[in-house]
Amino acid sequence: MAELINNTEIQERASQLSGWTVEGKQLRSTRLFKDFIEAIAFVNKLVASSEAAAHHPDIEISYNKVTLNLTTHDAGGLTEKDFALAQEISTLD
């Protein structure tokens, strides 16, 4: 099982991530798009990286707004898996 990252390191790692905040035991990112079609296109781009990592964001879609939440369920908090996937998602348009 992936190891939990301690709070000090979480803050440090999160400060190096663009567009993500720590909310409780989750990493959260909200992205705004032109419309629903662009929002869904972005969500589709998440499939390949999420499947490759065997790690998947929880996704909220509200018209042109996509909110992603990452946590590691079996570890009960944030692990390297969350930061690695968040970093990769940050590189997507």
Ligand SMILES: C[C@H](O)[C@H](O)[C@H]1CNC2=NC(N)=NC(=O)C2=N1
């Ligand atoms: C067996 C499989 O790897 C697990 O259920 C994975 C799938 N995707 C996951 N995604 C996320 N975000 N957290 C998890 O703990 C998780 N667990």
